[in-house]
Amino acid sequence: MLFWQEIKKLAGSVVYVLFVAVLIMELSSQGVFSFHDKLEEPQPGENYGIHNEEIPELVMPAAIKELFQEYTWNQYTTYPIGLYKNVKLKEKEKAQMAEILSELTGIKAERFSVEKDAELQKGISEHEIAPRADLTYEEFKACMERADRLLGGGSDYAPDALIGFGKVPVTYEDARVEYQLVKDKDQFTGGYARLFSDYAGVMAMAILPVFLSVALCLKDRRNKMSQLVYSRKVSSAVLVGVRYAAILTVVMVPVVILAYYSNSKVWNLYEGMQLDYLAPLKYAFGWLLPSAMVSAAVGMFFTELTGTPIAIAVQCFWWFLDLNAGYKNISSSYGLFRLAPRHNAGTLSRFRVLDFTSNFDRLVQNRLLMAGLALVLVVLTIFAYDWKRRGKIGERFKIRSVFAAAPDRKNKSAA
Amino acid sequence: MDENKIIITGLSKSYWNKRALDQVDLVIEQGMFGLLGRNGAGKTTLMKILATLLPKGEGKISVCGVPIEHTKEIRKITGYLPQDFSMYPSMRIEEAMDYLGILSGIETKERRARTEQLLRRVNLLEHRKEKVKALSGGMKRRLGIAQALLNDPKVLIVDEPTAGLDPEERIRFRNLLCEVAEERIVILSTHIVGDIEATCEKIAILNEGQLLYNGTVDELLEKARGQVYTKEADRREVPRLKKEFRITSMHTQNNRVYLRFLSETPVPGAQVCEPNIEDAYMLYLYRNGVRSLDDGLGGES
Incomplete structure (x- = not known):
């Protein structure tokens, strides 16, 4: 019930409308909604890159x-x-x-x-x-x-x-091997989903969710509602956890829809072939969700801790560094600490599926690390929120309140 | 029976070097309890501690038999209306109630029934579809009371609820509080003496974190008996009288001024009158060394 209320609060906000608009505009500008290159079976005598x-x-x-x-x-x-x-x-x-x-x-x-x-x-x-x-x-x-x-x-x-x-x-033999891999492993749609994820990750999921979580966390204070919420029975863990889940839900719903919209554009190019219709879903959750998780968690943690939108600056800085780190290796970059892994390869390079499969373990490690980091930040947010509810830190970050009881303890021990 | 009492023993609270509460001992029983004091007296600090929104310093507090440290238990049995509050402006009244009811852990069926019952009680049922941003100040306060009663609390904590309300809304709000107090402890914190006079039988006076008075309104009035005077004087006499006495009210008609003032000794030409709670409060503060009252009227006349 609380989950749906938080979803309603988020989905009805101006920030969310802007989020969806920016998401569509950014992805549209990268051409992911107009895939039309068909990956053909290599023929002898061609240039294979x-x-x-x-x-x-x-x-x-x-x-x-x-x-x-x-x-x-x-x-x-x-x-x-x-x-x-x-x-x-x-x-x-x-x-x-x-x-x-x-x-x-x-x-x-x-x-x-x-x-x-x-x-x-x-x-x-x-x-x-x-x-x-x-x-x-x-x-x-x-x-x-x-x-x-x-x-x-x-x-x-x-x-x-x-x-x-x-x-x-690339030799004809190598090209055939890669084509076969695309056919068997990617089932064609996987490559397009990967390309979608590359753009969606770096341009949207690594940065945009922070705006939603900051807006949600500041909403109570902005509307003078904090104390009404603080004094309720609900535990801090449940409230923060449900709000976090709601943010991820409203973030992922348009992403999954757009991933399918993008992917469905190529389905008719491969008539009669075995296609992986779940590829957009797999990549949305396996590739994009951890980036969204960490971006949203940074937003929640710093906002609850400081009562300010500083999380936006923090996430923008991290995103900027990550973006530039990937600039050199835009075609593929799976560093362990990447916020948004890169794998930008069009159909002509057969989605560079060999490169992807050989880096798959590193990608999994990176995604798990980001998801884990996000969960750690959520746990820290719960503590920060609980401290605030009990008046141990102020609405805006006044850590001195934490020590405000110190003189009392001193007096007590003296007594 | 501690089950229906708030027992505060030796409560102190400091913010760095400022003592917000100093060794406060208080027992609050069922009914309306008024907490009176000037701005900065420590009322809001005490309210927030009771609502578990601030950690206590020294001392012990038990709310209906539950130690204050048991935050979750306390939140289950208390309702809180903060001094400065609002709700999500784009939510409808019933949605806002529903949301806060969910946060209080109330089941759907009960939540809906309670929402309807409480909105009816505070005369907002017909406005339940309106958005919070469309409510007047008074309606918002009534909604505030309704939300604080959602979990049917044993203790209702109301901090400065009538500030900024017009006289009609203020009276309506006081009456509402009195009704609510029939079945629970209601702590009303205010610096507006009139609110206390109209609603509370028992009161406490806080000043600079210290408890100056704890007892009934009648006892407080009794202490002031024979020490409140009225006098009709010429306007030109006012500066002299202001220097000489602690004036609690004054109104002018043509060149004549009707004064009400405090004096511990008889004043020639002045008539002793029945003290009201404002007089008694002012006298009590003065007796306890609050000298800043000399500069003019205190409280609300």
């Missing part, structure tokens, strides 16, 4: 060329803490980078250290920029690691990022 492999013969020349290019312009792209950064080296560091390039190519460092970039380009021809004949892959990796450190980390030259330079064309 590329994938990355750490093959030294491919990685070394490509990485050295890229490093030389960036050195020439003295502008390096890095993502040190996930955020984009354009690094410019000082003279001393430039000299060190020239040393590294020299070690990699066998060209004397002085030739790299010509002051003017124009002269530099004249001095060294493109053909000369190639790995030294006796350069081993281990030496190459060590040099690249030094280069990455010199740039402050987060560059394409970091050991775990070097694979990005190894671009290999």
Whole structure:
């Protein structure tokens, strides 16, 4: 009964109408309601795209060329803490980078250290920029690691990022294997649901629910109703738990509807094929729900603790960091601490289903971690709410109230 | 029988270095009980402690035999109408009652019956479909009483309920409280002496956290007997009289002024009159060293 009352309160609010409107607009802008690319069975002689492999013969020349290019312009792209950064080296560091390039190519460092970039380009021809004949892959990796450190980390030259330079064309056989996986595992609809989840996660679920939970938690105080609610028999655990469940329900209902609307657009493309009609539901709850849970829980916790909408700033900050962390690896990013995992691959890359399946365990760990974190925050919210009900903390955060009884205790012990 | 009493023993409460309540001992029995005091006297603190919205400091409190620490039990048997309250403005009256009834853990059938019965009692039944935002101040207070009675509490705590109401609504509200008090303890906290006079038999006076008086209204009046005077004077005499006596009321007709004032000794040219509770309250505060009353009238005349 309380659950439905909270649902009514939420669903009838202006904030919720805005939530649904923004959700539809954001997803619509990403084209998830107009999927029309059909994944065709690969035929011999076609272009099947590329994938990355750490093959030294491919990685070394490509990485050295890229490093030389960036050195020439003295502008390096890095993502040190996930955020984009354009690094410019000082003279001393430039000299060190020239040393590294020299070690990699066998060209004397002085030739790299010509002051003017124009002269530099004249001095060294493109053909000369190639790995030294006796350069081993281990030496190459060590040099690249030094280069990455010199740039402050987060560059394409970091050991775990070097694979990005190894671009290999997908063979017909590989394409067939992936197609078969899409057919058997994804049953086609899974890939589209994954793409929907990528956009819905990063653009909506990781940030929008916080607005709803903040609005709900501030509603009592704004309407001078807090004390009427506080003095009731209902336990803090039940009230906070039911309110949290109500927020998640009103968040997930439009998400599931839109997920099905998006997915249903491709059903007629695969007539006669075995399709997974539950895919939108599975992805909505498996992929998107944990992001919504954590966003809503952050909103509840900080609002109940402080009596202010500061949770919006907290969640926006986290979301911004997470968004930028994923910017580098938009095609797939399943870090353990990702707020919204990324897997942005269109139909032409066969939904990169191999990439997804090989990262599935990490994705599960991440989703469980986020759901767990959300539940911990909900438990903390219950404590904060209960403290407030008993006057141990104020309506707005006045932790001093917690200690207000201290003099009394002191007097008592003295007596 | 502790089952129908609130027993407060040695209650103290501090906010940092400010003593909001200081060694308060009080027994409150069934019926209307008035808690009188100036703003900041500690009334709201005491009300909130009784409603379990503030932790007590030192001392013991038992509400109908239940220690105050048993929050859930206490909330089951108390109803609370805060000083400054409202409800979700877009909810209809009956929806708001239903919501608060759910929070009180009342079953659906009983909740509906109680809502109808209480709305009828507070004369809001015909307005039950109206939204809370459409209610006048007086109607909102009556709704406040109705919501506080939803769980049929043994104790009703009402904090400054008549502030801002027009005289008609105030009288209606007082009568409602008196009706309600026939079957439970009703604690009415106010700084408006008239509310107490019209409703309470027993009262307590709080000042700066200390209990100055605890007894019946009649006893309080008795203490003031022979010390309240009236006098008709020329307007020009007023400044002198104000300096000399503690004036409790004053009204002017042409050039003549009719004064009511307190004096512990007979005043030539003035007539002794029957004290009202306002006179008695003022006298009591003054006797107990509340000197700020000298500056003018206290209470509400």
